[in-house]
Amino acid sequence: MAAPKTFIITESEEDIKRLIKSCNPMIAKRLHALLIFKRNEQTGISKRIVADQTGVNHNSIQTWRKLYIDGGIDKLMAHSNIGYKPSKITKEQELVLKEELDNPFNGIVGFVELLDWFNNTFQTSINYKTFHGFVVRKFKAKIKVARKSHVKKDELLVEAFKKTSVESVKKSSKTRKPDLKK
Numbered sequence: 001m002a003a004p005k006t007f008i009i010t011e012s013e014e015d016i017k018r019l020i021k022s023c024n025p026m027i028a029k030r031l032h033a034l035l036i037f038k039r040n041e042q043t044g045i046s047k048r049i050v051a052d053q054t055g056v057n058h059n060s061i062q063t064w065r066k067l068y069i070d071g072g073i074d075k076l077m078a079h080s081n082i083g084y085k086p087s088k089i090t091k092e093q094e095l096v097l098k099e100e101l102d103n104p105f106n107g108i109v110g111f112v113e114l115l116d117w118f119n120n121t122f123q124t125s126i127n128y129k130t131f132h133g134f135v136v137r138k139f140k141a142k143i144k145v146a147r148k149s150h151v152k153k154d155e156l157l158v159e160a161f162k163k164t165s166v167e168s169v170k171k172s173s174k175t176r177k178p179d180l181k182k
Helices: 013-022 025-041 047-056 057-079 091-102 111-122 128-139 156-174
Strands: none
Touching: 013 025, 025 047, 025 057, 047 057, 091 111, 091 128, 111 128
């Protein structure tokens, strides 16, 4: 088994602890690993042991160690995460879309129709998956589809059924005998 790699850490433990408290959680893991390396600076410590103590993969520890050796604390604390891509839907379009979603009389049945309406209204060509994700994430929207109704259904018979079914439920609840089994 190879000996653990040793290297000199110029920052003190107190400086590293102070940096851990003041940075975001992603960088804090890196600094926590550096702190463990600092405490074992003279004897050296395996990257796998540091990985077990910090709860990250040993390859990440190796990468972070190399970053520190090559560029110091500044290179270790730098990261290239840029966050989410800018939205393809502007704030004005978002407001109009919200009004359309809140309108109960718009006649839009699903996301495909909503996307067609959006693309025609704003002269855009947004991808379905992008649009669907935005609408669900931003407005918590769900597909609204009415139940199918038979084409030959008679509305008068439906009303008569509703009236008699309510009365029959009331009658049956009055005539029901209590259950005496115990």
